[in-house]
Amino acid sequence: MTKPMSGRRAQAARNDEVILRSAREVFLADPSAPIAAVAEHAGVGISALYRRYPSKEDLLRKLCADGLAQYTAVAEAAVTDEGDPWEVFERFMAGIVATRSSSLVRHLAGMFTPSEELYHASAYAGTLNDRIFERAQQAGVIRPDVNVNDMALIFEMVEAVTIGDEARRRELRGRYLALLLDGIRVSSSVLPGRAPEDRELSSRWDPGT
Amino acid sequence: MTKPMSGRRAQAARNDEVILRSAREVFLADPSAPIAAVAEHAGVGISALYRRYPSKEDLLRKLCADGLAQYTAVAEAAVTDEGDPWEVFERFMAGIVATRSSSLVRHLAGMFTPSEELYHASAYAGTLNDRIFERAQQAGVIRPDVNVNDMALIFEMVEAVTIGDEARRRELRGRYLALLLDGIRVSSSVLPGRAPEDRELSSRWDPGT
DNA sequence: ACTGTAGCGGAACGAAGTATTCCGTTCAAG
DNA sequence: CTTGAACGGAATACTTCGTTCCGCTACAGT
Numbered sequence: 001m002t003k004p005m006s007g008r009r010a011q012a013a014r015n016d017e018v019i020l021r022s023a024r025e026v027f028l029a030d031p032s033a034p035i036a037a038v039a040e041h042a043g044v045g046i047s048a049l050y051r052r053y054p055s056k057e058d059l060l061r062k063l064c065a066d067g068l069a070q071y072t073a074v075a076e077a078a079v080t081d082e083g084d085p086w087e088v089f090e091r092f093m094a095g096i097v098a099t100r101s102s103s104l105v106r107h108l109a110g111m112f113t114p115s116e117e118l119y120h121a122s123a124y125a126g127t128l129n130d131r132i133f134e135r136a137q138q139a140g141v142i143r144p145d146v147n148v149n150d151m152a153l154i155f156e157m158v159e160a161v162t163i164g165d166e167a168r169r170r171e172l173r174g175r176y177l178a179l180l181l182d183g184i185r186v187s188s189s190v191l192p193g194r195a196p197e198d199r200e201l202s203s204r205w206d207p208g209t
Numbered sequence: 210m211t212k213p214m215s216g217r218r219a220q221a222a223r224n225d226e227v228i229l230r231s232a233r234e235v236f237l238a239d240p241s242a243p244i245a246a247v248a249e250h251a252g253v254g255i256s257a258l259y260r261r262y263p264s265k266e267d268l269l270r271k272l273c274a275d276g277l278a279q280y281t282a283v284a285e286a287a288v289t290d291e292g293d294p295w296e297v298f299e300r301f302m303a304g305i306v307a308t309r310s311s312s313l314v315r316h317l318a319g320m321f322t323p324s325e326e327l328y329h330a331s332a333y334a335g336t337l338n339d340r341i342f343e344r345a346q347q348a349g350v351i352r353p354d355v356n357v358n359d360m361a362l363i364f365e366m367v368e369a370v371t372i373g374d375e376a377r378r379r380e381l382r383g384r385y386l387a388l389l390l391d392g393i394r395v396s397s398s399v400l401p402g403r404a405p406e407d408r409e410l411s412s413r414w415d416p417g418t
Numbered sequence: 419a420c421t422g423t424a425g426c427g428g429a430a431c432g433a434a435g436t437a438t439t440c441c442g443t444t445c446a447a448g
Numbered sequence: 449c450t451t452g453a454a455c456g457g458a459a460t461a462c463t464t465c466g467t468t469c470c471g472c473t474a475c476a477g478t
Contacts, residue, residue, distance in 0.1 A: 008475050012425065034465055045427035046467085056466065146388075153370060157385060160369030161362060163409050175402035176366060179355075183392030193384035200372050217446055221454065243436055254456035255438085265437065 018042045019049060023063055028100060031107035035059070057112040064112075067104035068121045074099060075128035085139035090181060092132055096155060097177050098170070103159040109205045122205070143187040147195030154180050227251045228258060232272055237309060240316035244268075266321040273321075276313035277330045283308060284337035294348035299390060301341055302363070306386050307379070311364040318414045331414070352396040356404030363389055 022042035026033050035056050039046045053059040078092035096102050105122075133148040158180065161172050231251035235242050244265050248255045262268040287301035305311050314331075342357040367389065370381045 008425065008473095015425090035467090036465075039427095045425095047426055047428080047469095050467070051425065150388075153372070153381065153385060156371075157366035157369050160366050162365075163362070163405060163412075168409075171402040172362065172405065175400050175404070176362060178398060178400050179359075179392040180388065181392075182395050182398055183388040183390075185397065186391050186395050188394065189387060189391055191384050191387050193380040195384070196372060196381065200377075203372075217444090217454065224454090244438090245436075248456095254454095256440090256455055256457080259438070260454065 015042070015044060015048055016052065019044065019052065020063075020066070023059055024066070024104065027060070027063060027108065028104055031111070060108050061112050061115060061118070064105055064108040065118055065121065067101045067108070068118065068125060070099050071096060071101040071105065072121065072125050072128065074101070075125060075132060078132045079128055085136050086141035086185075089132065089136040089141065093151075093154070093177060093181065094174070097158050097173050100159070102152075102155040106156065106159075106204060110207065114205050119205075122202075142184055143191075145187070145191045146184055149196040149198065149201055152201050153196055154184075224251070224253060224257055225261065228253065228261065229272075229275070232268055233275070233313065236269070236272060236317065237313055240320065269317050270321050270324060270327070273314055273317040274327055274330065276310045276317070277327065277334060279308050280305060280310040280314065281330065281334050281337065283310070284334060284341060287341045288337055294345050295350035295394075298341065298345040298350065302360075302386060302390065303383070305364060306367050306382050309368070311361075312368040315365065315368075315413060319416065323414050328414075331411075351393055352400075354396070354400045355393055358405040358407065358410055361410050362405055363393075 019038070019042050023038045026038045026041050030037075035049060036046060038059075039049055042048070049059070053062065074092065074095040078088055078095070081088045081091070129151060130148055133142070133151060136142045137144065137146075154177075158173050158177050161169060161176060163169065163172060228247070228251050232247045235247045235250050239246075244258060245255060247268075248258055251257070258268070262271065283301065283304040287297055287304070290297045290300070338360060339357055342351070342360060345351045346353065346355075363386075367382050367386050370378060370385060372378065372381060
C-alpha cells in the first residue's frame with residue numbers, strides 16, 4: 001500500500017504480518033487446519049512459513065501468546081476503568097468476545113507443550129479476571145450465585161455460535177452475549193450445579209489433542 | 210439381562226444395541242471419530258459393524274434419524290402437556306439438553322447425503338418447535354424479542370460446554386441452561402442483532418464437512 | 419555490472435490415520 | 449458331525465499432513 005513497498009526486505013516484512021493474520025483466521029475457523037491452508041490463505045508458499053517458524057507447534061505457540069496478550073490488553077483496560085461497574089463489566093465481556101482472543105487461546109491450548117511464559121501470562125490474565133469480576137459483584141450488579149469461573153464458560157458458549165459468515169456471527173454473538181448478560185443480572189432463580197473450579201479450567205492446557 | 214442370553218442369535222441381538230449405544234456415545238464425543246473407535250468402545254470387532262451397516266455413512270444416517278426421533282418424542286410430550294406454559298417450556302428445553310439429541314443431529318447432519326425421510330422428520334420437528342415456542346410466548350412467559358430460531362442456538366451454546374466427565378458436563382449444562390432461561394424471561398433490555406433465519410439453520414444439512 | 423544469497427514456490431517424501439475388504443475361526447443349530 | 453451365521457482383526461488401498469529439498473528470482477552490497 002505504501003511507497004516503500006519495493007525491495008525484498010519490505011516484502012518479507014509485510015509477509016510477516018500477512019502470515020500471522022492468516023494463521024489467526026484459519027486456526028480460529030478450524031484449530032486443526034493443516035499448515036498448507038494457512039499458506040494458501042496468505043497467498044504465499046509453504047516455505048515462507050517454515051522460514052519464520054521452525055514447526056507448526058511454534059506457530060501455534062506464538063498465536064496463542066498473541067491471543068493471551070490481546071485478552072490481557074482488554075482486561076487491563078477494564079481494570080483501569082472506574083466508570084459504572086455494570087457498564088465496565090459489560091464492555092469487558094463484549095470486548096473479549098469481539099477480539100475472539102478467548103476462543104483462540106482455548107482452542108490452541110493443549111496443542112503444544114506450553115512454555116513457562118504462557119503459563120505466567122495465563123495466570124496474570126486470571127488475576128485480572130478476578131478483579132474485574134469482583135468489582136462488579138461487590139457492586140451488586142451481578143447475581144451472587146455466579147462465579148468468576150462462570151465467565152470462561154460464558155465465553156465458550158458465545159463462541160460456539162457458528163452460523164453464517166464472519167459478520168453474521170459477530171452479530172449473533174452479540175445477541176446471545178446480551179441474552180446471557182441479562183441472565184447474569186437477575187436473581188429470579190438460584191442456579192443449579194456447582195460453578196467450574198480452577199482446576200477444571202486449567203486442564204485445558206494439558207497434553208490431549 | 211434376561212435368561213435367553215445364550216445362543217449366537219441372542220448375542221448378536223445384544224450386539225445390535227451395544228453397537229448403536231457405543232456409536233452414539235463415540236460420535237457425540239467426536240463426530241469425526243473413526244469407525245474403529247466405535248468397535249473398540251463396543252468391545253467388538255470391526256466386522257460386527259460392517260455386518261450391520263454397509264458403510265460408515267449408513268451408520269451415521271441411522272444415528273441421526275434416531276436422534277431426530279428422540280428429539281421429536283420430547284417435543285411431542287411438550288406439545289401435549291397443557292400445564293403451566295413456562296414450566297412446560299422449561300421442561301422441554303431441559304429434556305432436549307438432557308438427551309443431547311440436538312447435539313447429535315447437528316453434528317451428524319452434513320456428514321452424509323440426507324435421505325428424504327430425514328428431511329421430513331426434520332421439518333416435522335420444526336413444526337413442533339414452533340408450537341411449543343408459540344404457546345410460551347403467547348402466554349407472555351418469554352420476552353417478545355426472542356424468536357423460535359433462537360432456541361436452536363441456545364441448544365448449540367449449552368452443548369458447547371465440554372468440561373470434565375459426562376456427569377460433570379450434565380451438571381454444568383443444567384447450570385447454564387438455567388442462566389439462559391433466566392435471560393429469556395426478563396425484558397430488561399432489547400436484544401441486539403436479528404434472530405437466526407430458517408435458511409441459516411437449515412444450511413447445516415448441506416454437503417460440507 | 420556482477421554476484422552471492424535471502425526469500426520463496428511448490429513438488430517430493432515419509433509417517434500416520436482410516437474406510438473397507440478379506441480370510442481364518444468359532445460355535446450353536448440341525 | 450457338518451455347516452454357515454457371526455465375528456475378530458490383519459491386510460489393503462487410499463488420503464492427509466508436517467517437513468524437507470531443490471531450483472529460481474531479484475535485490476543488496478560491492
